[in-house]
Amino acid sequence: MTAATGAPREPQAVHPEHAALQRELRSWFTNSAPALGYVVATQWYGYLSAPGGVVGTRLILTVEDPGEVARALDDARRRSGGTLTVWVDDRARCGRLDRALQDAGCRPIKSVSHLALVGELAARSGPPGLELHDVGPDGLEEWVVTKLKCFGDTEAMPPAEQIAAETAVRAPEMALATLQLARLEGVPVAALAYYAGTDQLVFNLGTRVPFRHRGIAQQLLARWAAAGRAQGCRSLMINADHLGRPEALYKKMGFVDEIYWYQRYGCDPDRVRSAD
Numbered sequence: 106m107t108a109a110t111g112a113p114r115e116p117q118a119v120h121p122e123h124a125a126l127q128r129e130l131r132s133w134f135t136n137s138a139p140a141l142g143y144v145v146a147t148q149w150y151g152y153l154s155a156p157g158g159v160v161g162t163r164l165i166l167t168v169e170d171p172g173e174v175a176r177a178l179d180d181a182r183r184r185s186g187g188t189l190t191v192w193v194d195d196r197a198r199c200g201r202l203d204r205a206l207q208d209a210g211c212r213p214i215k216s217v218s219h220l221a222l223v224g225e226l227a228a229r230s231g232p233p234g235l236e237l238h239d240v241g242p243d244g245l246e247e248w249v250v251t252k253l254k255c256f257g258d259t260e261a262m263p264p265a266e267q268i269a270a271e272t273a274v275r276a277p278e279m280a281l282a283t284l285q286l287a288r289l290e291g292v293p294v295a296a297l298a299y300y301a302g303t304d305q306l307v308f309n310l311g312t313r314v315p316f317r318h319r320g321i322a323q324q325l326l327a328r329w330a331a332a333g334r335a336q337g338c339r340s341l342m343i344n345a346d347h348l349g350r351p352e353a354l355y356k357k358m359g360f361v362d363e364i365y366w367y368q369r370y371g372c373d374p375d376r377v378r379s380a381d
Contacts, residue, residue, distance in 0.1 A: 118223040120362045126340050129304055130219055130365045131194070134165060140280040146184075150177035153184060161188030165367075169198060171205035178209050178372065194367040203368075211370040216347040219306065220360035221340050222330060227358050231324030232289060237297075240284040245272060248284050252296040255311025282308075287325055289316065297325045305333050307343040310351075323358065340364075 120126060135152045137145045145154040151167040162185030168177055182189055191211055193199040203213070240248045249271045253263040263271075275284065278298070287295040294316040298309035307329065312321050326343070333341050343360050345352040 118361050120221040120223050120340060120364070122339055123221075123362060123364070126221060126304065126342075126364045130306070130342070133300075134192075134194075138281070141277045143277075148177075148180065148184075150180070153181055155185075161185065161190060163190045163192065165192045165194060166202065166206075167198075169201065171202055174202055174205035175209045178211070182372070189372040191370040191372055192367040193370070194365065196366065199368045206370055209372075211372040214369045214371050216366065216368045217344055218347045218352055218363050219342055219344045219365040220352070220355055221342045221362040221364050222359050223362050224359055226327055226330045226341075228323040228327035229320030231320045234289060235294075235321060235324060236288045237285055237325060237328055238288075240286050242276075242279070244286065245275060245279070245284070247293060248286050248296055249275060251286060251293045251313065252298075252309060252311060254313050255296055258314055260314060285325070285329075287321060295321050295325060297329065299329060303338055304340045305329075305338050305342065310343070323354075326358065 134154075135145060135147075137143060137154075143154060145152050147153075150164075150173065152165040154163050154165075155161070162181070164177075164181045164185075166174070166177060168174065178189070178191075181191075191206065193202055193206075207213070246268065249268055250263060253267060253271060254260060257263070275298075278284075281302075282298055282300050285297045286293050287297070293313075295312040296309060297307065299305050299307040307326065310322055310325065330341050342364060343355055345355055347366065
């Protein structure tokens with residue numbers, strides 16, 4: 106099995122601030138964000154961080170030589186003291202390092218694209234009566250339950266421990282992010298979350314199974330984009346699993362410029378081969 110680096114892409118529209126957005130978005134992952142409890146340590150082999158509320162450590166691996174991979178992972182594993190996730194955020198580098206990463210016990214999980222809106226957003230109209238409101242701390246649990254149902258493709262109530270774990274991740278994010286809940290006739294039907302500011306990024310968007318295929322998610326994006334442009338935002342971005350159905354939909358809607366991409370690997374500490 107090899108990492109999904111993706112097929113060659115056709116020429117596409119580019120955001121006028123493409124290069125600046127690339128630098129800005131990557132900096133979100135390679136610089137500390139104290140408000141989120143996110144601390145990044147720069148090592149000779151990349152960026153080692155413990156995202157707020159998340160058990161384990163993330164390594165953005167930047168070495169170019171496959172021969173350095175095992176030694177880098179050994180050091181990162183010692184520093185992490187637990188679960189290690191590896192990102193490689195360059196396609197060419199990923200192609201060079203993939204075999205060495207897999208030989209060292211890291212398995213490719215998925216690749217993720219961050220796409221910027223270029224031009225006007227094309228979206229379906231949602232159902233009449235669709236309401237959207239911001240969520241505060243008091244409404245976080247309801248948002249979490251809705252989000253877990255959306256992403257789990259189930260109407261079953263999530264287990265208490267899963268709700269608690271998700272809440273632990275989302276609570277720190279509220280310092281920089283806006284969480285929104287959509288309702289139809291008072292029933293929560295969809296969840297959206299985005300980082301606010303000059304450059305906005307939707308990082309969670311989901312609709313509960315019984316309410317899908319009615320244009321709800323598209324309408325939430327349309328309202329978010331309209332609000333962002335009214336605020337004078339430089340960019341409006343969204344992330345999605347690369348080559349997945351949501352990514353294809355977002356591209357049809359106008360999110361056509363890829364600003365950031367990474368391949369994610371999960372590293373089993375019991376299988377990682379030592380460099381020694």
